[in-house]
Amino acid sequence: MRKFSYLSIFLISILIHSQTVTLQEFSTGFTAPVEITNANDTRLFVVQQTGQIKIVQSTGAVNAGNFLDITNKITYGGERGLLGLAFHPQYSSNGYFFVYYNDLSGNITVSRYSVNAGDPNTANPTSEKILLNIPKPFSNHNGGSIHFGADGFLYISTGDGGSGGDPNNNGQNKNALLAKLLRIDVNATGPYNIPAGNPFIGVDGADEVWAYGLRNAWKFSFDHVAGNIMLADVGQNQIEEINRMPVTQPGINYGWRCYEGNSTYNAAGCAAASTMTFPVATYNHSGGKCSITGGYVYRGALYPAFTGKYFFADYCSAQIGMMSPDNTITWTTAFSGNNFSTFGQDAQNELYVASINNGIIYKVTTTSLSTTENTSKEIKIYPNPAAGRIFVTGLKENNAVAKFINAEGRLVLEAKVEADGRVDIPTLTPGMYIMNIYSEGYLAVSEKVVVKAER
Template sequence: MKYLYFLITLFSLSGFSQTIGIQSFATGFSSIVEIVNAGDDRLFVVQQTGVIKILNANQVTNPSAFLNISALISTGGERGLLGLAFHPNYATNGYFYVNYTNTAGNTVIARYSVNTSNPNLANTASATILLTISQPFANHNGGTLRFGPDGYLYIGMGDGGGQDDPGNRAQNKDLLLGKILRIDVDNGAPYAIPPTNPYAAADGADEIWATGMRNPWKFSFDTVDGNLWIGDVGQFNVEEINKVPVGDGGYNFGWRCYEGNDAHITEGCEPQNTMTFPFVTYSSADGSGNCSITGGYVYRGSAYPNFVGKYFFADYCSDKIGMVADNGTISYSGVLTGGSFTTFGVNAANDLFVGSQGNGVIYKVVDTSLGVDDVSKNTFSVYPNPASGSFSIHSENARFPLQLTVFDISGKKLLEKTIGSGNENINISGFSTGLYLVNTKDDMGMQSVSRLVIQ
């Protein structure tokens, strides 16, 4: 019983002290920079070295790469294969798009097709280059590609690197650096300009949708309201999260005039009231260990109701995941295993994943507060506890039948069945050693949660 008390106490203090946790989902990757789904049950894992691997729903990775363009790219630092997006009609046209730095260090946006006879392989001979953008420095390449709810392809471009954006490229409307670009890949050769782009009929580069970005490493669209969320990496003091409606664009997010909300180099800048300031910021100069935001997603899954509608992000250096509420309040996890989180991803069911460059593991983001009830209020209890092989349910009031569900500590449902009496044994012979949650619900709707140790 001392062993059980120790485990329950430890679990209560550590596992439930924060609601944000992670559970290892797949291992064996290298330099993870992107996790994308193609509308089915597979995850496509982008490695900075130029390789895209397929991770199946059974957590097994295909031995052969989906795409390998390592010979085309420059790697190291912030260069490499950086982005992947599947066409909204991928199931019928087989098109997908990649963002990489070529051997000269310049950004390339290219379209590929899937192999017509094997959906787990790309057609490496199908490459069509859409854009090549000169990069003056090796860093701040951006990298994210996303299709918006308007069907256009959005491209995140950093300011080209160098401290303080020498040349003020992010504010220069004639340059594609330091911008969010938007192009129409379904028309034109190799693309067309959406007619509502802010400079489509005015002075400035037609591809620009928004200006004033430093390094929008990750951005995503909320699948419910269509808002665009951008994690823009700061320079010394401020990491920022921008939230804007898609619309026609024309946003100026402020860099280098402002770092977050703080004035930075304002000489020659447009008026402050013409700029769009962050939805929320956090400090990278407060001793917390923060240094670089990894933008994520608004959670729209069904497994964790407490997460729904909240935006998730991570910091590369502090190894924490943050959760932003509608009012801009940020809640953080504790320091998490693996660390150096470089990307988030979602599957077709909107489960949320995060990739660690520190150990090559993809984790599932989970709500560790699932099923936490006061044990003293339980109507039912489990015995023996600890258990091995099987357990039973005890009730002082013997209100059977009841619905029984067993979860692991990440919230994954492992067993569900109807229990007719307290004499019925529940088989757990295939369960690993550890701590579990047993939920019971009787015919009156009374629910109870007990902690079960399996040894």
């Protein structure tokens, strides 16, 4: 049974739809989770920075064995370890998946592995084919996101090599593979091919480079509906940034180390600012913020109020941000006790977020309803407004539980639905609540209810 934790919320509009963000505890017991993805089926795959990939079933249960364990191949600690995972677009037929890690020398490595024939829950650890090995001068700023684009090519974000201020100026060196977004064709007999359309083929710049001028992109994602790359870049001392650019536009210079966000950082030898692409949104380190964790534009079906909004987080403040298409940002209050390290999507594009310090995977949900207050035509809740008790009819099970969420997004009452459908609510103060009814541990219906004073 899934456990629900209502940690914090933010209100977008209390007059219209009092939209809220809640986190549903989905799965636990992970060690340093840094990536969540899917293989276009009902499972989630969770990357542990320590070198293992775990499989999570749709119920939240974690398979006892590892999908892959490459602990003996990686350097783990600080920002290093096993960092990224992407499944080949034809994974169901070829069984190929790709990982991004720091090898025993600390270098960035991108490799291909294969699933075990006959066992979809384990990979073949001897099947590694190394595609890239990029030397790194320092231990930090490793990047680590890998995703396949709609064009079928593998995109890879690399950090600037570490230390402070990019001392080697990898960001502006188009011939370096650090501080870049790379694009390669993995359908090759050799390590990889260079896709046609990469911007620096035959000119100044490495053939693999798709975009440059990044400090430490943690992380990027594709919004396939809008056709954009969403890229969060961790700042140096003061400014975190969000970039949004069409996936079809190559050769973008995102500005580091010349600029941190929109502010000049080190202009020595820099090209004109007009040649660079600046972020669509930034935030500073006030309120305990320190480091952006990039996420996804919500394209799921469960929460229409989220559609088209970009979800991200700040690692230190434990807040989740939501950027609207007009680039305005709204923050939650802190989900205390969490350091959010990654977001992820399931095959239905529903959104998850992981906390690296406590090993919890949450599902991102909302207590807001769509324009249809009660999505079930069979289940009825009455009277509304109610006082002292409220009744539920149409449930198919007899062990239902009602949970009441107040206007601050907090769980204030959990009560049994009695055999006659009665739910006793004498402790609820007058006001508006979201009444969520769970049957067999799953959400059966959600409805706004008004509690009035008893006469």
